[in-house]
Amino acid sequence: MTYEQWGMILALAVAAFGIRLLGLVAGDRLQQSRFASLLTELPGLIVISLVAASLANQPPLTWGAAVIALGIALLTNDVIWTMIGGVLGYAVLSYVII
Template sequence: MSHSHWILIAILALAAALIRIAGLLAGSAIRRSRFAPLLDDLPGAIIVSLVGASLADLPAFGWLAATCAFATAWVTRDVIATMIVGVASFAGLSYFLA
């Protein structure tokens, strides 16, 4: 490899390290800020936004399958059962209704 290749590798390694350090510093600054309590709700908000965005383009049987999955999650509080019921109801409803 030439000299320029090694320089490029060194620059990219330095950039990767600086990005990680910046993330750690920003994370610790956010944890000390007044917005820290919002971090507890962030994972749920991300999941809701992803599910909502994916449901936006689905036909009615997709919404019905999502309702079955939600009901399963509500009753069982089990992620695996919710996924199984959601996928099975979507597959079955799309087979019979589409």
């Protein structure tokens, strides 16, 4: 291998290690900061933002199934039942509407 290839491998290894080290340092500082309570809510916030973004340009049928899924989520607090209800809600609504 040439020196350029070894240099590229070394640069990528240093960059990969640096990214991991930066993540560890930043994560430790975040846990000790006033934003630590936000970290516990972050997974839910990410899911909500993904769902909202995916619903943005959907037809009313999809919104109806999402409302059904939301209702099941509020009643059961169970992910599996929410997914099943959303899919079944979509199937029923598409059968009734079409």
